[in-house]
Amino acid sequence: MRVELASSSFKNKQAKRDKGETWRRLKSAKYLYLMLIPACVWVIAFAYAPMFGLYMAFVNYQPGGEFWSQFFTSKFVGLDWFVYFYNSGDFLRLMRNTLLSSAMTILISFPAPIIIALALNEVKNKFFKKTVQSVAYLPYFVSWVIAANIFITLLSSDGMVNGMLKSLGLIDESILFFQEKNYFWSIVASANTWKSMGYNSIIYLAAIAGINPEQYEASTVDGANKWKQMLHITLPSLKPTAIILLILAVANVMNTGFDQYYLMQNESIMATADVIDTYTYRYGLSQGMFSYAAAVGLFKSVVSIILLTTINKVFKRALF
């Protein structure tokens, strides 16, 4: 109301009044701004200061001494660290590991929750349904430390998986899953899927719950069996959700996650088990090559945000 009145008066008067108005609103909201202080201090300290700290990727930072003073007096080297990374033999290996193990994860972990949701939807027995759901969601809530412990134990030379394969007569000698580099991507993909498939099925179940039951009734009259109903009613209704989740997964190929790789890798399989995140950790925190590690980390962040925004833009235009 006040703003409308102001627009009808003289320009300079209006500006003055608007200024007064803004000031009055700011003042009346002083408690709101006070309440923002903790979160703002947090976001500056733990989100934006590190972004600012990325400057260290462009200098030759030497550890020791007070960080910020050291930071500004370090020699500027431009893109040298990036060039160094590109020319090192590690670049291609890390990109291959990151992209291919992500792709493998998507290949298994994308369809798994859809299949689970479709199957759960067909079950009428409440107790059975609830039990399966409870158990399937559980891995999502245990830490990667525990998940890695479980996988390493299951896949160890005298573990359950080797035991089963032996008793089925498929192998005579134990497979050393964590010694053979070709298995690692599949192990990570399975572990990722194991951890997330149950929980991710919730979102598909929510989509199924939104389907109009009349569609099923009508198709029954037309003589469709359960299989046909699933194929022609349930599955198509999941398409929008599935597409969004697939886009998100593809946009996040660079963000493999750190925990599962770090916790399950070992010296003998680094050729395939090393990804950008674990590499950054090793060079930065373990070996003290801070500037180099920061540059590698920045490379990853930039590539992933470019991927995210382009894929988002392209698909928004194409789909919605």
Add this chain to the structure above:
Amino acid sequence: MRQAPHWDDFIFKGIVYLILLAVFCVTFLPFLNILAISLNDATDSVRGGISFWPRQFSLQSYETVLGDSQIWSALRVTIARTVVGVPLSLFTITMLAYVLSRKDIIGGKTLTFIFLFTMYFSGGLIPYYMVLKSLGLLDTFWVFIIPNLVNVFYMIIVRTFINELPHELEESAKIDGANDLQIFLKVYLPLCLPVLATVGMFLAIDQWNAWFDSYAFTSSMELKTLQAKLVQILNQADTSQMTSGANASIRQAISPQSIRMAITIIATLPILLVYPLVQRFFAEGMTLGSVKM
């Protein structure tokens, strides 16, 4: 015209149950396996081949683990970070969510963007570590609390919830002479209890499961959490565990598998205990979160 039940529907049902049974086995049996190993005699476990039932039942591993003062210290730190961290984070997150839900605040859009942007771009590990170092947080208990005060994703969940509350509440409280802080504390905070329960559970699980901060940002033994301790043991066990034919006595001396499994079970147990409580919030958290994705 009624049709006889399709016999292919029976096959379909069978396949459905088979798939779900497989899902059940794949998620449940690994837990059963580590439970069996942890309850088996440590020396006997080295022979391997334990599946779902202990071969030589023994509580020895649990006695060893619970007799270790380092494990108790780790358990205390883990509990402390959860008990201290969750209420503080919850309060900061809700306060932020409330302010950002207000339509009348100047700069609200910009502020929201400032917070949302951090979900998509970050400085990465090394500059983050440098910041922790220059703030003097390394190797202190507060490194578990302060950097976790805000979680933008959970903030969005709370904000979505607040947005759905009637805004007349705010106006009537204002007429009664309450200021914004009072409105938040006395009107909105109590109304937010359902969403706070959900987010609080998630925060508690996050704090309980966190390992990297304790592992990489602290060096004192007194600050190692249960999960970080487990990583250390896993690292020690690594080479011996994964190579076959290694000398069994050396393996046992480093870290018997049963003991590692006993710690794993102890670290999982609290999650299992709160699990029934949390479960009814899952769907809520998932669907609330997806609104703004």
